[in-house]
Amino acid sequence: MxxxxxxxxxxFVAEADRFxxxxxxxxxxxxxxxxxxxxxxxxxxxxxxxxxxxxxxxPALDSGPxxxxxxxxxxxxxx
Numbered sequence: 001m002x003x004x005x006x007x008x009x010x011x012f013v014a015e016a017d018r019f020x021x022x023x024x025x026x027x028x029x030x031x032x033x034x035x036x037x038x039x040x041x042x043x044x045x046x047x048x049x050x051x052x053x054x055x056x057x058x059p060a061l062d063s064g065p066x067x068x069x070x071x072x073x074x075x076x077x078x079x
């Protein structure tokens with residue numbers, strides 16, 4: 001009388017498990033020398049920018065004792 005049928009999405013999943021393609025993808029194209037050099041220069045530029053920002057930023061972040069001594073000596077000279 002009534003046959004139970006599988007829902008449509010599950011049928012697609014079941015078919016996808018059995019499907020195997022006989023088409024091979026094309027081989028990857030090798031990068032040329034200018035492309036490799038460009039990628040290398042971009043990478044070096046990014047690294048140099050990070051190192052430069054670190055070198056210029058570290059003195060600003062330094063809260064060493066020299067700043068405290070300078071303020072202390074100025075306060076003692078004003079008395």
